[in-house]
Amino acid sequence: MAPRVLISDSLSETAVQVFRDRGIETDFRPNLGKDKEALLAAIGEYDGLAIRSATKVTEKLIQAAGRLRVVGRAGIGVDNVDIPAATAKGIIVMNTPFGNSITTAEHAIAMLLACARQIPAADASTQAGKWEKNRFMGVELTSKTLGIIGCGNIGSIVAERAQGLAMRVIAYDPFLSDERALELGVEKVDLGELFQRADFITLHTPLTDKTRNIIDAKAIAKMKDGVRIVNCARGGLIVEEDLRKALDSGKVAGAAIDVFSEEPATANVLFGAPNVVCTPHLGASTTEAQENVAIQIAEQMADYLTTGAVRHAINMPSITAEEAPRLVPFVRLAEQLGSFAGQLTESGAKAIRLEYEGAVADMNTRALTAAALAGFLTPQLQTVNMVSAPAYAKERGIRVEETRREQAGAYESYMRLTVVTERQERSVAGTVFSDGKPRVIQIKGINMEAELTERMLYITNRDKPGFIGRLGTTLGEAGVNIAGMQLGRDHEGGDAIALVSVDQAIAPEILEAVQAIPNVIQARPLTF
Known part of the structure; x- marks a missing residue:
């Protein structure tokens, strides 16, 4: 039986034809996504669901979707899809991460100019019959400094356009390498320096725990007057x-x-503020962008439904059915090693080296490297996945190196990830035991064996008596239960590492108390 796809939001006729040309039965019902009950009643008849933002793919909808194999979002944001529920049901969620880049960058430049010259307010005043030339005194962009927060795909396009307007461009991005900054012609700075120097600031970063509220009162206080x-x-x-x-x-x-x-922002504290320009989330709203992402998602979904090929999947690794049983535990190990390193890396990564030794060296290391990159980038980007991670790394100028060799040590399979930054190299290694569970077996050259759990505390310290007791007391007094603790050191009295599994989240004040323990060098909470 031919696969059947429902398009429940407005997609172009060209995208609809892509499905039909591939032999896929397609129902184009662009208003169905707005009717929750009607969509719920219909979803059980389809193998694929193509959407934009109006359709909400909830857990309830997913549970009713007995045949559904893939959800395709024409655009980058998947906030309207319950990804954990889809994953649990075995439904692939795809998006089009690069289709809106130029359109969003152009909108940012348009907003930059509108803000500098007060165009919306001047337009409203003039059309009201006023002639207020002196009121709308603007500023030039030429020779001004533009600070870009997030210099990935969209940010790099903004940088190029701003240079065409004769602006000086500085950029903050933890993953921007010196080589990539040189290629873009931007000056790489830290966030504090960007705030101090920029005449204009534009944001092009995803919303993560690290970027949420990145501009607040403290940040604004560091900025130039008149920014x-x-x-x-x-x-x-x-x-x-x-x-x-x-x-x-x-x-x-x-x-x-x-x-x-x-959103929708029908009321907001910014509305009515002096010299503020507001638009209703128009970054991706051009005819060309909407057409591009619609065609892209149709092609991706059609490929999967007819051949099994997977591209730009949020929740699905690129692994064939034949190799999956053996490879999946190593994919999880690679993700964990990458996540471990990513959560501890604050400066720009220049390179990531993956070493595969023993049996794992004969596996699909391309998939493993993609999984490691996804794990490494997720703390900053979150929407990254195994398919898009290599592109994101390349875009940020991160050099990726792979080495494969025969077994040389005690472990049948051994995997090591090394992150090279401007200041240092940090490595973490692991393996998969016979129980199929990944284990970390070495951190920064120090041997230890640990299973990574949901909440952990990573501590580097000097190997001196009393540390373990003080740590236990500090966490106990804060009401944090220790589920497990693994220790390692390079030599007696030298550098040591503690990896502590905890049952509760580590609040900032608890972290400060741990950092205040004598001989503690660094303490960081980790999540897996």
Whole structure:
């Protein structure tokens, strides 16, 4: 029986024809996604569901989808899809991560100009019959410094366009290498320096735990008087109340905002502020972009439904059915090693080296490397997956190296990941035991054996008496239960590592107390 696809949002006729040309029975019902009950009643008849943002793929919908194998989102954001529920049901979720890049970058430049010259307010005033030339005094972009927060695919396009406007461009991105910055012609700086130097600031970073509220009152206080801020990335990157106060006081001369903490934004603290330009999340809204992402998602879904090929999947590794049983535990190991290193890496990564030794060296190391890169990049990007991770790494100028060799040590299979930054190299190694569970067996050259759990505390310290007792007391007094603890050291009295599994999250004040323990060098919470 031919696969059957439902398109429940508005996609182009060209995309619909892509499905039909591939022999896929296609029902184009662009308004169905707005009717939850009707969609729920119909979903059980389809193998594929193609959507934009109007359709909400909830757990309830997924449970009713008895045949559904793939959900395709025409666009990058998958906030309207319950990915854990889809994964549990074995449904692949795909998106089109690069289809909107130029359109979003162009909108950011348009917002930059609109903010600098107060175009929306001047338009409203003029059309109201006023002639207020003196009121709308603007500023030039030429020779001004543009600070870009997040210099990935979209940010790099903005940098190129801004240079065409004769702006000086500085950029902050933890994954931007010196080589990539040189190639782009931007100056790489840390976040504090960007705040101090930039005349204009534009955000092009995903919303993660590390980037949420990246611009707040403290950040604004570091900025130049009269700075102008543009956000066409994600709501939640800016504390909107703090920005409003800065606009009212004149500290921030202007802002151009396309995304909001709550959408649809029918009311917002920024509305009515002096010299603020607001648009209703139009970053991806051009005819060309909408056509591109619609065709791309149709092609991706058609490939999967007819050949089994998987591209740009959020929740599915690129692994064939034949190799999956043997490879999956090593994919998990690779993700964990990458995540471990990614959570501890704060400066720009120049290179990532993967070493495969023993039986694992004969496996699909391309998939394992992709899994390791996804794990490494996820703390910063979150939407990255095994398919898109190599592209994201290349885009940020991170050199990826693979080495394969025969077994030389005690382990049948051995995998080591090394991150090279401007300041140091950090390595973590692991293996998979006969129980199929991944284990970390070496950190920074120090041997230890540990299973990575959901919540952990990573501590580097000097090997001196009393540390373990003080650590247990500190965590116990804070109400944090220790589920397990693994220790390692390079030599007696030298450098040591503690990897502690805990049952509760480590609050900032608890982390400060741990860091205050004598001989502790570094303490970081980790999640897996």
